[in-house]
Amino acid sequence: MQYYHSLINGKWEEGEGSFEVTNPSNGEVIASVSKVTLNQMKNTIDAAHSAFKTWSKKLAIERSRSLFKAAAKVREKAAEIGTLLAKEQGKAIKDAEKEIIGAADCLEYYACLGVNILGEVPPPNAMNLRSIALRQPIGVVFAVAAWNYPVSLISWKVAPALAAGCTVIVKPSRETPLSTIEFVRVCNEAGLPAGILNVVSGENALISNEIFSNPLVKLVALTGSTETGKEFIKASAHTVKRLMLELGGHSPFIVFADADLDRAIKDGIKRSFRNTGQICNSVNRIFVEKSVYDQFVKNFVEGAKKIRIGDPFENPAPDCGPMVNQSGVKKMEEFIQDAKTHGGRIECGGKRPEDPKFSKGFYFEPTVITNVTPAMKIMMDEPFGPIVAIDTFSSAEEAVIKANNTRYGLVAYVYTSNIKKAGWVAENLEWGNVAINNISPDSLYAPYPGWKESGIGLELGHYGLDQYLEWKNIKIEI
Structure with a gap:
């Protein structure tokens, strides 16, 4: 049986206790994943925040090159990650590998968009004043993977966040964590700096409590049920975090x-x-x-x-x-x-x-x-x-x-x-x-919005990149 741990600031760390992952085709246990501790969660957030200070200051073309390298590595490992996905989720192996290739496509797409983040020069309201409107990365992002498409849907969050200059903490689903962890592993092996892309697994309550109470986490991105989304909305109020929620459909x-x-x-x-x-x-x-x-x-x-x-x-x-x-x-x-x-x-x-x-x-x-x-x-x-x-x-x-x-x-x-x-x-x-x-x-090229109780915010297209950026207006006297 394989054992998986959390990736924190570029290092794989074993937690306390573990949970088992089951093959839904036959009910057999195929892996064990260690649970992150509270101290490890705090360290992960601190590491992501520290890494943000350097990653956000890199030239957009430098971040783009890193994403292209990650995409190439994911494409190279598509069969390997796809096999894990098929085992833990139950979808046909051809569909699982197709999902991994789609995640590589997503990384490449936002690698392209990331070098085209544009601001504005609004018209002045006085002849001696000028405004420059910039867009800057929001900061540390907490991204929650869904179990039904655990690699595809997490790439919809990781790719635009990294392209924008944010750093990311990924939480895999407890039902299908293995392929998500491997996706993060492969992206890091492609040369991402330590702390840029982390992954933690464990107790939902412990992880969520720290994420929503810690002011260093600026945005929470979830694909999940409407009920979970509502809990996230409540929890985000304390620190007024930005939310990107793709929820249920019918x-x-x-x-x-x-x-x-x-x-x-x-x-x-x-x-x-x-x-x-x-x-x-x-x-x-x-x-x-x-x-x-x-x-x-x-x-x-x-x-x-x-x-x-x-x-x-x-x-x-x-x-x-x-x-x-x-x-x-x-x-x-x-x-x-x-x-x-x-x-x-x-x-x-x-x-x-x-x-x-x-x-x-x-x-x-x-x-x-x-x-x-x-x-x-x-x-x-x-x-x-x-x-x-x-x-x-x-x-x-x-x-x-x-x-x-x-x-x-x-x-x-x-x-x-x-x-x-x-x-x-x-x-x-x-x-x-x-x-x-x-x-x-x-x-990939168009917005994917959810109306009513199906979501908040947008994924995909250039709109997906916008979610991870803040506007800043700089006014200058000339």
């Missing part, structure tokens, strides 16, 4: 009668069950125009039944792997029971697979629910698993009302061949991202 998938139904069904199945539904932009609620509802359901269910579940290292790769832990499986069972209680019909799935080869892992069959009502949990709460409900609508207005009837607002999907209809629906959806006739809502 994505609607709207299909009009004039859509390419074959394409909509294929895309809907993929976005509903990819990574076993454990994605913040996964489809949970499908709304289909009444005239094509029966045909859509029939073909969608047939497609869902063909999804092959399996171990992430199978060849060919499975369509669906295990859930990340046993509690996820229990949560799915609760959603199913609630749907049945409210009259829902389980068209396929709805249970753990019966094949004995899956008995030791955390597997759950891809599930489709019809005859849904607004009172069902599946229509109100994000399952974060392989469950999707299909409902109907009669007009564009009704589709929008149903889609907006949730506290979330991250990603919505619309399928129609009518561009005027698509435009009207997109503008009236209360969602930060709307994908029309596609299931690729995020891009």
Whole structure:
């Protein structure tokens, strides 16, 4: 069994006590991660703050070169890190390696953007005065990795923060810490100065209490649940920290009668069950125009039944792997029971697979629910698993009302061949991202906002870099 520790100021330090990491495919323990102590947390923050004084003063091109070197090293180690990710998270090995390559792309993208941080020269308010508006790095950043895409989503934070001139303390998820730790290790091996990029693991309460009470930490970046985000908002008040929160989603998938139904069904199945539904932009609620509802359901269910579940290292790769832990499986069972209680019909799935080869892992069959009502949990709460409900609508207005009837607002999907209809629906959806006739809502080059209870701040695009910069106005008498 492998043992992992925290990286503090360029040195790997063992903490006190440890927690185990389990392979969700078979329930076996694959690694142990030591827990950081309170003194180690304080030392990590002090080291990051000290390193910030030099890193922030480097020329932007110097920071850029460091990020390019880190990206090259991550790309070189993609298979190695991807294997760890597949073992601890359960996604297919090809998808895991793709995630690592995407993290390298992210490092390169912000390496480019980091040399183009521009200020302004506002017009003067007096003839003898001039203003120079600068943007400077905010300081020490605490970045929390999500367990479903632990390398990709942490790169969305680490890359812009380092490019801006900030230093970073990464906290991996307890469910999938290994690939995050390896990502940080590889970036440091590429030549980052000590203290620039640190990683700590351990008890959430101990780490969070020190982070939120320590004034040296200036920004907290999280991808996680809405409930965790709300706790972070409360905790940040004491020292008025800046927050960047990408939280829950409960994505609607709207299909009009004039859509390419074959394409909509294929895309809907993929976005509903990819990574076993454990994605913040996964489809949970499908709304289909009444005239094509029966045909859509029939073909969608047939497609869902063909999804092959399996171990992430199978060849060919499975369509669906295990859930990340046993509690996820229990949560799915609760959603199913609630749907049945409210009259829902389980068209396929709805249970753990019966094949004995899956008995030791955390597997759950891809599930489709019809005859849904607004009172069902599946229509109100994000399952974060392989469950999707299909409902109907009669007009564009009704589709929008149903889609907006949730506290979330991250990603919505619309399928129609009518561009005027698509435009009207997109503008009236209360969602930060709307994908029309596609299931690729995020891009390195565009903002990825969450509306309502799906987040605060922005990731990706040049907007993602802006989160880690402060404005300063310097007024000069001439």
